[in-house]
Amino acid sequence: MNFYITYFIVAAGLFAFVGLFTMFGVYAERKVSAFIQHRLGPTETGKYGTLQVLADMLKMVQKELIIPAGADKILFLAAPIIIFIGVYLGFAALPWAPGLIPANINIGLYYIFAIVSIETLGILMAGWGSNNKYSILGAMRSAAQIISYEIPAGFALISVVMIAQTLNLQDIAMQQGILSPDKAKFFGFLDVSQIGGFLSWNVFQAPHLLVAFVIYFIASLAESNRAPFDIPEAESELVAGFHTEFTGLQFALVFLAEYSMMFLVSMVGVILFLGAWNTPLPNMGSVTLATWTTGTVWGIIWILIKTLLLVGVQMWIRWTLPRLRVDQLMNLCWKILTPLAFLCMLISGIWRLWVM
C-alpha cells in the first residue's frame, strides 16, 4: 500500500507547487507589468510589496460566495473546479529530472494534449452556468480560439515527435543531452552525444524545430488565453469574459488554473524543444561542465529556470503587445501558423529520412 501513499504525496506536492507558483506568478506579473509601464506596482504591503499576494489571498478567502439568481447552480459551482482540474491533471506526466517523473506513461505527450482540452469544456460550463451574456460571449470566444489554435500547436508537437520517434516525455528529454541512448547531432551533421549542453537540444538538433517552437509558443499563448490572445476576457468589451460572475474562492480557482496553464505549456515547450532538464553547458575538453551539471537536483534547477524564463517571456509579451481582433486572430491561426506548422511537419519527415 506504500505505493498508493506515495502517489498521494506526489499529487499533494504538485498541488502545493502549483499554488506556490501561482503566488509567485501573480507577484511577478504585477511587478513586471509595472516595470514595463514605468510604474512601481505593489509597494505598500511588506517590503517591496512582497506580502501583496498573501493579502489578496486572505481577502479572497473571506469573500462571500455569490451565485447569480439566474445561474444554473450546479454548472456554475462545478465550472472553476473542472477548469482547474483539467490543467492540474496535465502535471502528472511532466518529467522534472532524470528518473524523476510522477507518472512515466509512454503516451505522455498525447495525454497532456488530451487532458488540457478539458479546460475548454470547463470554460463553456462557466459561460453557460453564469447566465450572463458577457460570460457566454467570452466562453464562446475562448472555445473557438482554443480549438483553432490546437491545430498549429498539435502539428508543431507532431514535428518534434517525428524527430524523437516517441511520445514518452522522459525519453524525449533523455534524447537531448549527454544521457541520450542514441546519437545526438548538432544541425544533423556534428555528433555531440558526448558534448551535450545546448548543442544537443531539439531546436539545435534540427533547425526547423526553431520555427516549430515559435509556432507552439504562440499557439500556447492562445490556449492559455493570455494577451495578445485574451479576447475571451477582453475587459473593454466583455467586463471579464467567462469569469465575470465569479467571486472569492471560485475566482481564485480560475486564476490558479490560468497560472498553472502558463507553467504547464511553458514546461511542455521546454521539454520538447529546449532540452528539458538537460544542462545548457557543454563539455569542453577536460572541462566537463555538462557531466558536472547533470543529475536529479541539477535537472530540477535547469527545468525550473528554463520554464520560468518562458513564463517571463509570456508576461513580457502580455504587457507589450495590444490585443488582436477576432478576424486577425483567426487569420493568424489559419493562414499563417497552420501552413507553417504543416511545412515543419513535412521537413521533419524529410529530416528523419535523409539527414538523421
Place this chain on the structure above:
Amino acid sequence: MNLVQIMFYLMAFITLGSALVVAMGKNLVRSIFMFFVTLFGLAGLYVLALADFVAVTQIVIYVGGILVLILFAFMLSGKESLAIAQQHTTPYISLKNLPAFLLAALFLVVMLNVVFNADVNNLPWVKAAIATKNVVPVNGTINNIGVSLMTRYLLPFEVISILLMIALVGAAHLSRKEGAKA
C-alpha cells in the same frame, strides 16, 4: 475483490449512471455536460482494459472535439427552439416511445446473447495467437497502431479521410453566401 475490480465497478457505475442521467434529464445543457462524465468513465474503462491509447484518443476526439462542437451548436441555436425542445413533456409510457423502446430492448437481447455465448476466457483466436507467439506486449501498442494504420489498414484509413474531406467541402458549400460568386 482487488483494486482493479473495485475500479472497474466504480467506472462502470459512473458510466451507466451518468448515461442514464443524460437520457432522462430534462435540462439539455446539463445532459450535455453529464455526457462528458459518461465519456470520461468510458475512457477509464479503456485504461482498465490496458488500452491507454484508445482512452486518450477518446478524450481528444469526444471531449475536446465533438462535445465542444455539440455545445457550440447548442449555444448558437435560438432560445425559442430550445424552449420548445425542453417543454416536450411526454409520459414515460406512450405510443411515441414504442419504437425507441423496441430498438433498445432488441439491442439488449443481442448484447446479452453475445455476452452469454462468447465464452470470453477461451476465445479461439486469442488461443491461436498465444500458441503462435503472435502477441504484442502492452508497451509497444502505439508503434503497432502506427504500423498497422500505414500498412494493413491503409485503405480504410484513407477512405475515412476522404469522408471527412467530403464533410468539410459540404460544410464550406452550405455556409457560402448566396449570390456571392467566388
